[in-house]
Amino acid sequence: MSNGRSREDSRGNGTLTKRNTVNHHGNLDQSISEDEMDRKIEQLNNDLDRARRKCEVYRTNLLSVLKDIEDHKQQLSLKVQVIRYNMKDCL
Structure with a gap:
């Protein structure tokens, strides 16, 4: 530990695999290997595709429900018009 920082480097085949440092805010920074970053990016892309x-x-279900509501509204409107017409005839 020097100047409030702790470093631990693990090297495999000359590439950095993991380093932990304490930044000036006291938080732990983690650097990961490119392979780990690629796996994480692929996982996040898969999660994004699944979410899409x-x-x-x-969206398809919502549009279907909205169409059903619009159809029902039109049916009710026609029924109200028929009832109004019949009431006028009775008077």
Whole structure:
């Protein structure tokens, strides 16, 4: 430990695999190897793709529900018009 910093380097085949340092705010910074970063990026991309597919399914379902609501509204509107017409005829 020097100047409030602790470093631990592990090297495999000349590439940095992990280093922990304490920054000036007391937080732990972690540097990871490129392979680990690539795996993390691929995992995040897969998560993003999965979320996009879910959103598309939700969007499709929402549009279907909204269409059903619009159809129901039109049916109710027609029924109200028929009732109003029949009431006028009775008077």
